[in-house]
Amino acid sequence: MSPDAVPRDRLRELLDAVLGEENTSLDAMAEAAYVSPFHFSRTLSSGAGEPPVSLRRRVMLERAAWRLGRGAGVTEVALEAGYDSTDGFARAFARAYGHPPSATSPGAVHRLPAPNGVHFHPPVNLWVTAREPSSPGHDVVQLQVHHDVADTAALLDLAVGLPDDVTAAPVRPGQVVLSWDGPEETVAEVLSAIVWTKEVWLASIDGADQPVRVTRDLVALRAHHAEVAARWLAMVRTTESDGTWGDRVIDALCDPPESFVLGGIVAHVLTYAAHRRLVVRAMLRDAGVETDSGDPLDWIARRSAE
Incomplete structure (x- = not known):
């Protein structure tokens, strides 16, 4: 797997098959997903908590309600939703929304109750509401903090296995990120600064003495980062729970x-x-070392697949 590779999102592929323009039947959906109708229905029902035909019907009705709220005609919207007649569409719409399509007011809420949080999202997308809003990764601050710690650890793991002429060589002479942190001309120095910054701020918050900076020894820095990261995460959690930002x-x-x-x-x-x-990634690439992009979206996808 390449450094930027993201695990295959099979549920997303199945949802695409459900909502494909031409996939108006279970057989067509299954064919688009390259599986049998039985397997398709069982897999999607298990993963999404809703049979594929029901999911498609509901999402298409949500799109229809949104389109009606923006002034589209009933006949046009009925055809887009896959109905052969306006009467059939009107009956289904009224059962779902409690009023006929013609009574849809501008800007009306188009989402219907869903067991899986999957909804139509204008103009052509899907929106999946979180089932557990407090889960790790759903809070933006926690997401950024955890990604920073995990990504730093991944870079340290990579750097530890590289020769000194890659990690200790001054490949960016004169490079300074923040004047009070000093030169960061090598990969090791930049990684050290990431750990050092957290440690200095933790000392300020805790009222502790100025810590000793770990620089060239990447094995020691990696172990040190694990300890500093645990304290940093604990501080963020406490601040969040106490509401003391x-x-x-x-x-x-x-x-x-x-x-x-x-x-x-x-x-x-x-x-x-x-x-x-x-910066570390750019320095490593300049030295011919392959790295990933460091994108938090890829990190989230990998975590979700674990």
């Missing part, structure tokens, strides 16, 4: 001391960590 930290490690908002600290760390991770 607006609290301020008086940073005595600065000279003179400065005041920083907790939410701003996390935003700062995420911004420069993301930049540095991309």
Whole structure:
């Protein structure tokens, strides 16, 4: 699998088969998915919690309601929804929405109750509502924080296996990301800065002394990152649960001391960590080392497939 490869999303493929313009029957859906009608129906019903024909009918009715709310004619919308007659469409629409198509008001809500959260999303997309809103990855802050930690760990794993002439060579002479962090001319120095930044801010939040920076020894840095990352994640979780993003930290490690908002600290760390991770990838590619893109969308897809 290439570094950027994302696991195949079979459920998405099955949904595409359900909603294909020409796939108006179970047989047509199954043929588009290259499986038997029995297997198609069983797999989709298990994965989506709704039989394929019912799912298609509901989503097409949602699209019809949206189109009617934007001024489309009943006959036109009925044909688009796959109905042979306006009467049949009107009966199905009235059963679903409690009023005839002609009574659809502009901008009316088009979503119907769904067991799986799969809905029509204008103009031509699907929307899947989360069944568990509090699950990891559904909160944007938690998503970014966890992705940053996981992506840094992945880069450290890659770097540990590379020779020193790749990780310790000054391939970007004079490179400085933030003046107070010093030069970041090597892959090891940039990775060290990602870990160091979190550690310094944690020391400020905890009222601890200035930590000692781990630089050239990537094996030690990888182990150190695991410890710092655990503390960083715990701090973010506590801040989130306590609702203290607006609290301020008086940073005595600065000279003179400065005041920083907790939410701003996390935003700062995420911004420069993301930049540095991309810088590391560019440096590795310049050295002929293949890397992935670091895209959080790919990371989410891989996690979902595990």
